[in-house]
Amino acid sequence: MNLEFSPEEIAFRDEVRTFIAENYPVELRGKQDEGDELSKEDFLSWHKVLAKKGWVAPAWPVEYGGTGWTPTQRYIWSEETARADCIRLMPFGLTMVGPVIYTFGTPEQKAKFLPRILSGEDWWCQGYSEPGSGSDLASLRTKAVQDGDHYVVNGQKTWTTMAQYADWGFFLVRTNADAKQQEGISFLLVDMKTPGIEVRPIITLGGEHEVNEVWLEDVRVPVENRVYEENKGWTCAKFLLAHERSGIAGVAASKRGVEKIKEIAKTEMDDDRPLLTNPFFRRKVAELEMDLTALEYTELRTLAGEAQGKGPGPESSLLKIKGSEIQQRITELTLEAAGHYGAPYFRGFGEGDNEHPIGPEYANRSAPVYFNVRKTTIYGGSNEIQRNIIAKMVLGL
Amino acid sequence: MDFNYTDTQDMLRDTLARFLADTYDFESRKKMIASDAGRDPGIWRALATDLGILSAPFSEEQGGLGGGAIENLIMMEELGKVIAVEPYLQTVVIGGGALKAAGGALADAVIPEIIGGNVIIGFAYAEPKGRYNLANISTTAKKDGAGYVLNGHKAVVYAAPWATHLLVTARTGGSQRERAGVDLFLIDAKSAGITRRDYPTVDGFQASEVYFENVAIPGDALLTGGIDLIEQIVDEATVAVCGEACGVTRKLHEGTLDYSKQRQQFGQPIGRFQVLQHRMADMFLEVEQIMSMTLMATLKLDLPAAERKAMVSLAKAKVSRSAKFVGQNAVQTHGGIGITQELAIGHYFKRATMIEGQFGSADWHLDRYEQLTLSDGT
Ligand SMILES: Cc1cc2nc3c(=O)[nH]c(=O)nc-3n(C[C@H](O)[C@H](O)[C@H](O)COP(=O)(O)OP(=O)(O)OC[C@H]3O[C@@H](n4cnc5c(N)ncnc54)[C@H](O)[C@@H]3O)c2cc1C
Ligand SMILES: Cc1cc2nc3c(=O)[nH]c(=O)nc-3n(C[C@H](O)[C@H](O)[C@H](O)COP(=O)(O)OP(=O)(O)OC[C@H]3O[C@@H](n4cnc5c(N)ncnc54)[C@H](O)[C@@H]3O)c2cc1C
Numbered sequence: 001m002n003l004e005f006s007p008e009e010i011a012f013r014d015e016v017r018t019f020i021a022e023n024y025p026v027e028l029r030g031k032q033d034e035g036d037e038l039s040k041e042d043f044l045s046w047h048k049v050l051a052k053k054g055w056v057a058p059a060w061p062v063e064y065g066g067t068g069w070t071p072t073q074r075y076i077w078s079e080e081t082a083r084a085d086c087i088r089l090m091p092f093g094l095t096m097v098g099p100v101i102y103t104f105g106t107p108e109q110k111a112k113f114l115p116r117i118l119s120g121e122d123w124w125c126q127g128y129s130e131p132g133s134g135s136d137l138a139s140l141r142t143k144a145v146q147d148g149d150h151y152v153v154n155g156q157k158t159w160t161t162m163a164q165y166a167d168w169g170f171f172l173v174r175t176n177a178d179a180k181q182q183e184g185i186s187f188l189l190v191d192m193k194t195p196g197i198e199v200r201p202i203i204t205l206g207g208e209h210e211v212n213e214v215w216l217e218d219v220r221v222p223v224e225n226r227v228y229e230e231n232k233g234w235t236c237a238k239f240l241l242a243h244e245r246s247g248i249a250g251v252a253a254s255k256r257g258v259e260k261i262k263e264i265a266k267t268e269m270d271d272d273r274p275l276l277t278n279p280f281f282r283r284k285v286a287e288l289e290m291d292l293t294a295l296e297y298t299e300l301r302t303l304a305g306e307a308q309g310k311g312p313g314p315e316s317s318l319l320k321i322k323g324s325e326i327q328q329r330i331t332e333l334t335l336e337a338a339g340h341y342g343a344p345y346f347r348g349f350g351e352g353d354n355e356h357p358i359g360p361e362y363a364n365r366s367a368p369v370y371f372n373v374r375k376t377t378i379y380g381g382s383n384e385i386q387r388n389i390i391a392k393m394v395l396g397l
Numbered sequence: 398m399d400f401n402y403t404d405t406q407d408m409l410r411d412t413l414a415r416f417l418a419d420t421y422d423f424e425s426r427k428k429m430i431a432s433d434a435g436r437d438p439g440i441w442r443a444l445a446t447d448l449g450i451l452s453a454p455f456s457e458e459q460g461g462l463g464g465g466a467i468e469n470l471i472m473m474e475e476l477g478k479v480i481a482v483e484p485y486l487q488t489v490v491i492g493g494g495a496l497k498a499a500g501g502a503l504a505d506a507v508i509p510e511i512i513g514g515n516v517i518i519g520f521a522y523a524e525p526k527g528r529y530n531l532a533n534i535s536t537t538a539k540k541d542g543a544g545y546v547l548n549g550h551k552a553v554v555y556a557a558p559w560a561t562h563l564l565v566t567a568r569t570g571g572s573q574r575e576r577a578g579v580d581l582f583l584i585d586a587k588s589a590g591i592t593r594r595d596y597p598t599v600d601g602f603q604a605s606e607v608y609f610e611n612v613a614i615p616g617d618a619l620l621t622g623g624i625d626l627i628e629q630i631v632d633e634a635t636v637a638v639c640g641e642a643c644g645v646t647r648k649l650h651e652g653t654l655d656y657s658k659q660r661q662q663f664g665q666p667i668g669r670f671q672v673l674q675h676r677m678a679d680m681f682l683e684v685e686q687i688m689s690m691t692l693m694a695t696l697k698l699d700l701p702a703a704e705r706k707a708m709v710s711l712a713k714a715k716v717s718r719s720a721k722f723v724g725q726n727a728v729q730t731h732g733g734i735g736i737t738q739e740l741a742i743g744h745y746f747k748r749a750t751m752i753e754g755q756f757g758s759a760d761w762h763l764d765r766y767e768q769l770t771l772s773d774g775t
Contacts, residue, residue: 134732135662159733272533367747378736379733
């Protein structure tokens with residue numbers, strides 16, 4: 001047992017650090033994942049730099065374009081990108097549908113879709129949730145009926161993140177209404193430009209447009225765009241959910257978040273002293289670091305297990321629960337640090353808007369971000385559902 | 398011991414509740430906020446003239462109904478239930494409260510105008526660096542002949558874009574953070590030398606950064622009482638905000654309870670899941686304690702300053718924590734729909750969040766309580 005990086009790993013870290021310093025797009029510097037609303041171009045500019053370098057999908061098998069990095073190298077990568085305040089890449093292609101396609105897809109599907117996910121040519125969205133099917137995903141009702149070499153899809157999806165930009169979506173649809181719920185679902189890849197698809201915005205509490213309703217009316221999807229067997233889509237979905245959860249701890253980004261709180265609290269005055277010397281505030285920062293360290297070493301143990309061939313199991317629920325709670329506490333403390341200046345509603349710099357923000361910059365979006373990040377305990381399987389999974393799968397209750 | 402409201406107080410509540418039920422549904426509120434002014438001035442006029450209830454907390458000699466803090470609590474609680482964006486706190490509780498306490502010609506002149514709905518007041522006390530210490534201010538009011546000249550910058554002044562008057566804390570003497578030398582002025586919001594930068598707030602109000610540059614104000618704009626008066630009216634305002642929290646959190650709890658009975662997942666209402674039942678039971682406990690603490694503090698506002706401050710702080714600390722608990726869990730129990738602009742619940746959550754920090758966070762109030770009651774180690 002050993003917590004040190006090897007000399008090779010340190011050399012790798014330096015290489016990564018230099019690469020980011022030299023190649024992170026200038027126009028993205030200073031922009032934050034949560035604080036600023038990022039455009040499609042923002043996301044793609046960093047994506048494309050990494051695609052060119054061959055580093056855009058570290059976890060993929062080498063044969064499909066992965067880096068072949070060890071879990072430690074991947075850990076170093078996420079640490080370094082967070083440390084440099086790099087924006088996070090959209091996960092829908094890279095960490096969701098990509099792995100499903102290389103695990104379950106046909107050779108044709110792999111050849112068609114994987115390179116375009118890597119290059120950033122296709123923007124993907126995830127069409128799982130429906131108005132009546134959130135936590136109870138398997139109850140979904142969007143229906144696909146085969147008609148010759150096409151499926152005809154009808155129904156409604158919701159909460160579809162960034163669907164307004166999407167070229168493709170992966171959808172769970174019901175292909176057999178008579179079977180047991182989980183056994184009548186198929187996994188379809190849908191061209192978002194197909195006639196009959198309508199994307200309508202949902203505006204969330206911070207004023208953001210990041211989620212959508214997706215309405216499907218007689219949408220014709222070629223049968224060749226079904227991944228895996230008909231009515232076996234749940235297998236893909238479960239595989240994907242486990243993948244989604246393992247990245248969700250967000251340790252590196254949260255570490256950076258805590259550092260930012262410290263920077264803020266050094267500047268922000270609490271009456272006659274910097275906020276960071278206020279014993280109550282400082283204690284909350286220390287508690288955050290305590291829990292974050294506990295999460296970090298839990299994740300490292302999981303990563304080490306993965307290196308020995310253990311896939312992410314129900315334990316990944318632990319990472320999701322603790323990771324999301326910590327992300328929320330960071331936004332809570334940031335808002336608290338902002339004091340009076342948490343109240344002004346500042347929408348960021350729109351086009352032609354050159355007004356100065358109100359109060360210190362760190363305070364500007366502190367409340368909208370706090371509101372927005374309530375989502376982390378709801379999406380990706382709510383924290384209640386994660387605890388149910390632990391109770392059932394880990395504790396045998 | 399008696400926790401009952403009088404018939405007149407019940408009537409005040411009913412009158413206001415009925416009016417708000419007719420005028421302040423969620424869709425109407427949305428429209429008011431989206432309008433240019435950010436509110437519907439007709440509501441304020443109706444409260445003043447049709448209902449005649451802006452007079453509730455003023456004495457009969459002042460043209461009021463003879464009420465006080467309990468009437469303010471009733472008003473704030475009902476306004477909280479519809480997350481109203483009316484300037485009642487700033488105008489009646491704070492402005493009216495300061496005038497009531499200071500008395501004099503200015504009070505005699507302005508109180509009837511408040512009651513009549515012709516005056517709206519913004520409370521300009523916070524400064525960019527002062528945080529919650531009311532004496533930590535650098536805005537100055539320099540004596541100049543019979544009057545004063547005002548200079549400085551006040552931060553996040555709620556209701557300032559609508560205000561006819563500003564209630565301003567400023568230094569007439571002493572150094573930054575010194576208690577002595579802090580005074581309170583009620584001035585015309587249109588005085589020459591005042592500039593504002595207006596903006597909406599995250600909880601649906603309108604507020605401003607207010608800048609004073611050599612603003613000449615008359616001598617009788619001063620409300621005598623200094624920092625003690627300021628602390629008293631801020632304590633009254635703090636308790637009024639607790640009253641608002643009673644209304645806001647009750648609605649958060651009720652809305653969540655209703656939703657949990659309607660929303661079906663796994664073939665049953667989500668309210669059947671025990672983890673959610675316990676959570677809603679806990680939310681209920683917190684709402685009840687918010688009510689208890691608010692009543693307690695309301696009834697202690699007349700105590701000598703040290704005791705008053707201690708009990709107000711205890712109340713606000715509890716209310717801040719409970720409002721956070723209720724708000725966060727209301728959203729969580731709603732799932733995705735809880736974080737959209739579409740549903741009212743998210744808007745109640747935003748207001749609850751802002752209440753947490755208003756006039757001091759839980760930590761700040763616990764600290765004040767400790768210093769007042771525990772610091773001598775006995
Ligand atoms: C910002 C955001 C982005 C999203 N992006 C996507 C996306 O891109 N694609 C997509 O398909 N979906 C997406 N989702 C949807 C997300 O997966 C769902 O919101 C989530 O599954 C919860 O479903 P729901 O919102 O319908 O809540 P519900 O399932 O109605 O849950 C309401 C409450 O009941 C609780 N609950 C439900 N069942 C149980 C139970 N058995 N035991 C105990 N408690 C229970 C929940 O935990 C929650 O607190 C997104 C959601 C959000 C908020
Ligand atoms: C100091 C002491 C004094 C007592 N005095 C008396 C007395 O004078 N007379 C008398 O008759 N009894 C007395 N009791 C007994 C007491 O009433 C029982 O201990 C109590 O009813 C719990 O029963 P149990 O101990 O069998 O625990 P259980 O009922 O077995 O409960 C075990 C755990 O499961 C939980 N649990 C059980 N059912 C549910 C559910 N439906 N949902 C969620 N959680 C659940 C419980 O909350 C508990 O945490 C006393 C107990 C103690 C400890």
